[in-house]
Amino acid sequence: MPFLSIVNVSKRFGDIVALEDVTLDINEGEIIGLLGENGSGKSTLAKIIYGVYVPDKGHVTLYKDGIPQHVFFTSPRDAIKHGIVMISQRPQLVEEISAVDNITLFLGVSPHIARKIVESTLNRFNIELNLEKTVNTLSYTEKQFVELVKALSYKPKLLIVDEATTYLPKDVRVRFYEVLKMFTSLGGSVLFVTHKIPEALVVCDRIAVLRKGKLVGLFSKGEGVSIDVVRKAMFSEISRRVQPSKAVEGFYGKSSEILRFEDLVVLDDYGRKAVDGASLSVSKGLIVAVIGIAGNGQRELCEGLAGLRKAVGGKIILDNEDITFLGAAERISKGLHYIPEDPFRDGVVLDLTIAENLRLFHKGRISGEIIAKVLEDLKVYPLNPELKVYKLSGGNVQKISIARLRLSKPKCTVVYNPTRMLDETSSNLVKSMLRDLASNNVGVLLVSEDIDEVLDVADEIAVISRGKIVKSFIATEPSIREEIEKAMTLYA
Structure with a gap:
């Protein structure tokens, strides 16, 4: 009844x-x-x-x-x-x-x-x-x-x-x-x-x-x-899953490092060590994923790298320059961009239009035609650049946050759970965008709690547990899913 x-x-x-x-x-x-x-x-x-x-x-x-x-x-x-x-x-x-x-x-x-x-x-x-x-x-x-x-x-x-x-x-x-x-x-x-x-x-x-x-x-x-x-x-059309490059074997020894953090320590909101001596490097043209069970320092790692949270130990190197003590805006100007998990809190300005949000983080002018093309490619609905962002659904707000990557030329980008709010078709579009960035020699650090997302796109995979990088893998290794899951739980 x-x-x-x-x-x-x-x-x-x-x-x-x-x-x-x-x-x-x-x-x-x-x-x-x-x-x-x-x-x-x-x-x-x-x-x-x-x-x-x-x-x-x-x-x-x-x-x-x-x-x-x-x-x-x-x-x-x-x-x-x-x-x-x-x-x-x-x-x-x-x-x-x-x-x-x-x-x-x-x-x-x-x-x-x-x-x-x-x-x-x-x-x-x-x-x-x-x-x-x-x-x-x-x-x-x-x-x-x-x-x-x-x-x-x-x-x-x-x-x-x-x-x-x-x-x-x-x-x-x-x-x-x-x-x-x-x-x-x-x-x-x-x-x-x-x-x-x-x-x-x-x-x-x-x-x-x-x-x-x-x-x-x-x-x-x-x-x-x-x-x-x-x-x-x-879906009116079914998107295909992203195929990672898997060209890692031939890439090693030829790629150049773009981002490195060493012995990084970042505190959580209560003054506890959320990131506790983590070290990792990201090379140009590769997607390096950091995966772990939720609550093991992922958010604090991303915010520490982006300059939204202070590093109290260790150092962060971007393109051979120490940026440990630079603010968030300076890091963006140096070429380090961040796409947060929660676009409502950190990713967009809700009272601005879609077009205004996209222009905020871009040096120089962007034509309306380019903005419309990006929105169309990402299947943002409704397709109206002059619409205030607060009128969009949660998934479309996340797309606006991610769309900045299409309009900027970062040296390296840090993305945190980028597809969590998205449907399957949109998720695959975002994964393709990350792969396109890597193919254009951008270093990508993907921080995620979704093992399928990581296996879809990553070239290298590191497991984080209790704020430390405890294990690293090349994405082409056999039985990698089982090994990642084992590492995620073994060190938890």
Whole structure:
């Protein structure tokens, strides 16, 4: 039986058609996946259900005791009153107070009652979490679980999970899925918004696919649904996987070093050594990957190299020049560019247009034709350089951050989890871009937690654990996946 129906819903933003005549049921006790490539309308549909946006056409129907009722949500508060709660990619928490106080604010009850509700939620779903900590001392993973506990403590009927697992490590994602399945076993419903097909096939009972704002496919688990079937529905054309150069054997001895860090020490936000004596070099024309289990110093390494975080030990050499004590802007001017994992925080200026963002990091003038060509190549949607970046989907914001590489001529670029927010087609486009950079004699340092991404493009692979480079491989070595996985866990 449906809990909620979306009926003939359409939504436009100016000339942009975000959704067109979408009809979909969300049943009681199920996890329904909402898939689509970046900019397909997934988050827009989720936000209509949650009251963030009002549809231009169509309506939402709720079923109470089997009786349909048209509802008109003008704010998230309206949706919450009807038992609909959303968890998004970015935690919506007050940083300066404790996790339990955040939940108390959301529930709107006394602290005493809130603590009883929270304790019951933790026990019911078997979640271990210290909610007395101030939010700004928590890791991203812990914050997302605070969001989950906050949502479940409200005892919702529908939980919207909008790309909320994107940045979670694999083992944590599995635990997140378990909690969602426990929730639906108790009669709740989940709308699981993602662009990752394998994830949806693991988690969801049904999968709905959007393409350019239209519902183009609806699949039930166990009815012959596969990655290929869903992929064909998601994408108008299927991109090919990137083929690494694998020319490393002939390259050694001929390539010249462009970036080197020696005995590098970088602290985390709490003054602890996140990077602890790491050493590695990157040569022109090669992609060197650093991979490790999440939380082993990857972010601090990238920010230390980019000049966003101070190195307290060791040195960083770019093209035979010591840049250890240079600021971020000076490093960019010297030819070291950085593409961060989170474009919202470090990658773009949301209130500027797409074109203005791309011109920020470019010396000289860039014509509108060149910008349009780059956006077209990266399949940014909508294709409008004058659109403010905050109006784009998360995946398209990441593409704008990455697009700078096409318009600049770095000596070396550091990229951190560049495809995590992207659908399969966009991921392959970005991997091809990294390979093109290397073929143009740029050194590429790819820092990632995705072994498939690394194996797709890297020439050399180094494993990071507890802030140290503990093992290095040439990408052509036999049984390399097994060796990398062994190194990642052996030294953890």
